[in-house]
Amino acid sequence: MGLIHIDLFTTLDGVAQAPGGPEEDAAGGFEFGGWQAPLIDEVVGGQIQSGMAGMDALLLGRRTYDIFAAYWPHQNGEIARLFNSIPKYVASRQAPALEWADSTLLGPDVAAGVSELRDRHQNIHVIGSLNFVQTLFAERLFDRLTLWVYPILLGKGKKVFADGVVPTNLTIIEPVVVSPKGAVLHRYALAEGTPGVGDMSEVEPEG
Structure with missing residues (x-):
């Protein structure tokens, strides 16, 4: 049984719109397209590459597919060769x-x-594929969630959890990675059940 991986780049306040470039997605008058570029470093690049190990298909929302289809077929390099060689599926x-x-x-x-x-x-x-990802969250149709969180605040823009999500447990599956420019990588697996609750007054602090 294959795994569905969701890979997202987000600011600290949850904005994930147009990280790649100024022309990527200006919907809503978004003025910060390409916000990720100044924060890329060797650690981020290496982790992005390693995170694609074993990828054998892409599943994309319509807008992201159009952006990728206009760009990657004209590029060289390892990522381009991978994306151009594997099957692409489009949710529309x-x-x-x-x-x-x-x-x-x-x-x-x-x-x-x-x-x-x-x-x-x-x-x-x-x-x-932010719009499509909301459906995957709502239906719990994913197995892994990779979040790159960048140390900036943008306020406006399309957000990862814009409309809320179904209460869901996640398990972190590897140590958090922090890049020299402050990007923080979290990799989670979907877990069973829903978040529990308790009373902090009854919890003894450790140590």
């Missing part, structure tokens, strides 16, 4: 033309479509 309520090689429209039943992908691939990565 419409029937867009999918011109990037080996691209397929996900069926209208998202849960059924994700189940089929799990049977077909080992590591399916969802990158960006």
